[in-house]
Amino acid sequence: MKLYFREFSESEKEMNFGPKDGWFRHAVLSVDETPIAPEGANQERPMSLRVVTHKTEDIYWICGEIRTEIQVHCSRCGEPIRLRFQPKFQHLVSQNPKIAESPIPTKGASRRSNPIRFDGDDHQDSDVVLVEEDYLDLSAVVAEHLNIEIPLQPTCQDATNVECENALSELLQPKSPVQNNPFSVLKDFSTSKKE
Numbered sequence: 511m512k513l514y515f516r517e518f519s520e521s522e523k524e525m526n527f528g529p530k531d532g533w534f535r536h537a538v539l540s541v542d543e544t545p546i547a548p549e550g551a552n553q554e555r556p557m558s559l560r561v562v563t564h565k566t567e568d569i570y571w572i573c574g575e576i577r578t579e580i581q582v583h584c585s586r587c588g589e590p591i592r593l594r595f596q597p598k599f600q601h602l603v604s605q606n607p608k609i610a611e612s613p614i615p616t617k618g619a620s621r622r623s624n625p626i627r628f629d630g631d632d633h634q635d636s637d638v639v640l641v642e643e644d645y646l647d648l649s650a651v652v653a654e655h656l657n658i659e660i661p662l663q664p665t666c667q668d669a670t671n672v673e674c675e676n677a678l679s680e681l682l683q684p685k686s687p688v689q690n691n692p693f694s695v696l697k698d699f700s701t702s703k704k705e
């Protein structure tokens with residue numbers, strides 16, 4: 511998915527993408543630790559992308575927010591888990607070397623018109639990156655920002671807020687028959703409803 515700079519204007523343009531947008535779906539699934547064919551029936555998951563673009567002079571602004579889940583393996587028990595991510599990103603690019611060499615743009619107008627709020631805000635401002643192409647590859651941006659989110663050693667706890675079943679039972683009660691705790695059903699119920 512290419513965003514061509516010639517289509518940018520000074521007024522903001524918002525675009526929204528979902529699982530029916532093939533390029534976006536493919537970009538998300540490509541980040542999975544165990545990619546399955548995109549046609550696979552088990553690949554349903556929340557998947558949305560909001561992108562807002564505009565330009566100020568020679569700088570093209572691409573702000574976005576991704577919401578989806580990525581499949582990895584738990585580093586403790588090896589079970590496949592889904593991690594929910596909601597990264598926001600902001601790319602400032604220019605084809606003008608003089609602009610790109612300069613530090614962060616400080617013009618109030620640019621700052622103010624950023625439509626997507628960032629955690630911690632100002633320090634998230636990025637430098638202007640010089641590009642030779644006349645477009646930005648949004649597929650690569652999506653994959654890049656999801657990859658950054660994945661912890662080095664993801665665990666079940668990252669995915670469900672519950673410790674790994676296997677690792678936990680080994681730790682506390684090796685070979686214990688007391689696994690038929692009637693309240694364990696409640697535990698699963700409450701955590702699986704977590705949003």
Ligand SMILES: [Zn+2]
Pocket residue numbers: 584585586587588589665666667673674675
């Ligand atoms: Zn685990």
